[in-house]
Amino acid sequence: MVRAAAVGSSLPASGLDMFGDLRKMNKRQLYYQVLNFAMIVSSALMIWKGLIVLTGSESPIVVVLSGSMEPAFHRGDLLFLTNFQEDPIRAGEIVVFKVEGRDIPIVHRVIKVHEKDNGDIKFLTKGDNNEVDDRGLYKEGQNWLEKKDVVGRARGFLPYVGMVTIIMNDYPKFKYALLAVMGAYVLLKRES
Template sequence: MLFGLRNLNLRQSIKQSISASYSVIGSYFTWKAFCCVYRNDSPIVCVLTQSMEPGFKRGDILLLGHRSRDGSRPFHVGDTSVYSIRRGSIPIVHRVIKEDMTTNQCLTKGDNNAGDDVSLYRPGQKVLNPEDMETTVLGYVPFFGMPTIWISSIPFMRELILICTALYYFGSRE
């Protein structure tokens, strides 16, 4: 395969580059299709911890619904909610255990955690405000997120996968 890279002429190199581009573009459009279907800019997340076991296990892929930051769709006790304390931070998926119907504020807890999530909130914050809440979980796919966890936890795994993918595309002849 590596010797094949040396023998590629310009036309073959361009053809292989276009073929690799199709793969990247196809992945991007698939992601954007999920975003449109679920009306959410992050419709899929991977469970990274055991805080929601036995319902969701580490490595499960969660399908998230439409975002409702304006409070138009209040969260209710029992909903599996997604919230972020700071914009851009990793979203937290925990269950609503207490709600205030007048202010749409709520308190959350991981199913496998001993106590509520107040320690995860901003200093002095006792409940989540509607603007902290993002969405709810619609469904899940068990264990499909494990490659994401492996890539993140094993040093240089991401780079190794990129190199192998590039060698595959540029080393194969069609």
């Protein structure tokens, strides 16, 4: 029993020991750590906002969450999007769109386009792996999508890179376990 207490005393007992490390720092070290963290967060946000401006899309990178677009895209593929308003929407193009009443955007192919003389465009989508078109997914009474519904158009992809996001969403305990392991690693790294 004494031996176990001696071994256990060198390891952090809880996440609260991290605050003890913070208390041991002088003000300059603490400011440095806070500024370092703020720089990382602000850099990530600037990169994301820069991508939004460059691509014209409110969400320049998305993960395919279902198998409705197989074999073109598989669940977990990471898509790169653009959404330049001057580019016309054409049949055969893969678009990401949002429908009123649904939080998650949908990735499907444009199968029909209706272009009016005044320039208004309406179009119909369908998943490559689905039997029917997407009219059942649109809001009630809506039979066609408009350009305002489009979040972006697929321009490239990385296969299966987004599986990490899917695993984190499908298995929240895995996410917390990963955070705990990363936290333990940081604490142990500091002690050595």
